[in-house]
Amino acid sequence: MTDALRLRSRILWHLAWLILLAGLLLLAPKLDVYILYVLTIVCLNVILATGLNLVTGYTGQISLCHAGFLGIGAYACPLFMIHCHLPYLLALLLGGLVAGLAGLMVGVPALRVRGLYLAMVTLGFGEIVFLVLHHWQGLTGGPLGLEVPAATIGGLVIEGDLRLFYLFVIAAVVLIIIARNLIDSKIGRAFRAISHSEMAAQASGVDLPTYKTLSFALSALYAGLAGGLYSQLLGYLSPDPFGLNESILYLTMVVVGGMGSVAGPVLGASLLALLPEFLRDFKEYQDFILSAVLLVVILFLPSGIFGLGRSGWAGLRGMIRERGLTGGAGG
């Protein structure tokens, strides 16, 4: 009975995602250019938040440097294209790997420090990345910027808002599915065990150093891939979108959406990308409202918006089950 219910809710859930996705893809050619741009940004944020959720939501390690990983990917991808003449997809993957390596570098000190000190290590690393992007003008162009060459995938030039949007959507869907499967695998279970209790995880045979660094590296890989995509959207890179404020924004997305679930960060990322659009008439109040929303969520909804929805759903399901049981007893 409960298994059947669970299966049914799961199928419904997948169906909802599919309909949403199909609707987006079919509607895209008819959409306004600006709306398309906003939806592309939503996809970018979704990829980043999904990656950040791996390390923050599942493994329970704070990161204040994800904009730094995003920046590494965003610069590495066009630099591979310019200096090594690599095709876009290969450069994108390599850029992601470079960011993943950087994540590994952050993951190693994370083995020795936790809580407050981990927040500081990641903050320090993020600032170093930002300053290097700023000052290594020979490579990155510094504040003057770096022109990103147009991408081609199999002879198809990725230009125009529509093609870019499709590229972002496909990437987001693929990466969410990978993250979802990863979480249900042995690796994902190890991540969750670490966040519940490091000691208990270790006692159950989870190799702490391996899995902690792995979660940082995977998370940074996601951010790096997002960066490679982002560079195409921006067309012209400067270090500004890769600072501490952006790192905080990405963390906000995960927390507001709900940590430790697949849908939570997707929800949070979409919400925080769309909210400024709804608040366009109150532009000067935007930052204030965003911060206030974050504080309210932290104070009153500790498991995020998705957590609220989930507990509401669980309550509803419990009620249905109870009714069913009493009904069965009566008959």
Next chain:
Amino acid sequence: MLIQNLIGGIQAGSLYALVALGLVIIYKATEVLNFAYGEMVMLGAYFGLIFCASLGLPLPLAFLLCLASGALLGVVLEKVICRPLIKASPMTMVIATVAMMGILKSLVRLVWGPGYYPLPIFSINPIKIFSISISGNTLYTTLISVMFMAVAFAFFQFTKLGKGMRATSENQTAAALMGVRVPWIFTLTWGLAGLLAAVTGLLIAPITAVSPDMGNVAIKGFAAGVMGGFESVPGAILGGFLLGVAESLAGSYISTAFKDVIAFLVLVAVLVIKPAGLFGVKE
């Protein structure tokens, strides 16, 4: 040249030390890493703007009013973010202070706009000792911050309340059993930190002018605190001075670009090599 650099480093260092001190006393008492502290410093400078520039009060009175407002702000923040989340995870707490940081910064931007306001509250002529000239600003900043550090240190060391605060940071339960009113100590600590933040803001204002981005100094304070090992008040102060001097020397002998990076390099290096800080005790 070297001595001039050292003096510049000590001036910056005294400010970093003051920021680190405020961060560390909050962390020691309530285990909150307060990302909104920089914004508390920034608001201190805006309080100065209100009381000195707008209302035109005499300097000593304005100074005292600024300190009182800073302390009040600290108490309010404790009630709003620290008290309701007392049992939450450290990550939740960090994000709550980050949210508060955004709120304070955007509020200031709404009221005063993004512009820079000068606040020349201390203006005395430079002093020349042998061939070294020290600007009045440097002298004032360093002296006042050292004075406040000394007062804070004496307060922790010798007064009953200060001892209660130290007892609370050692062990909350034991302190409560000895008759220390722990919630009151929390409020008091945040108030004290708010007061120190206001002083810091007033001291930085004449150097950088008052703007919503002044809060960025908190990152340097974090680095200084980590160097000293976030658990120790003397360590944090020493860390602040070390960082100031290191920055000043790196800025003039290596490159100015390196000046900003050094704080974070030191931060990461210290945490990797000696996570409990240079003067911290490992638990």
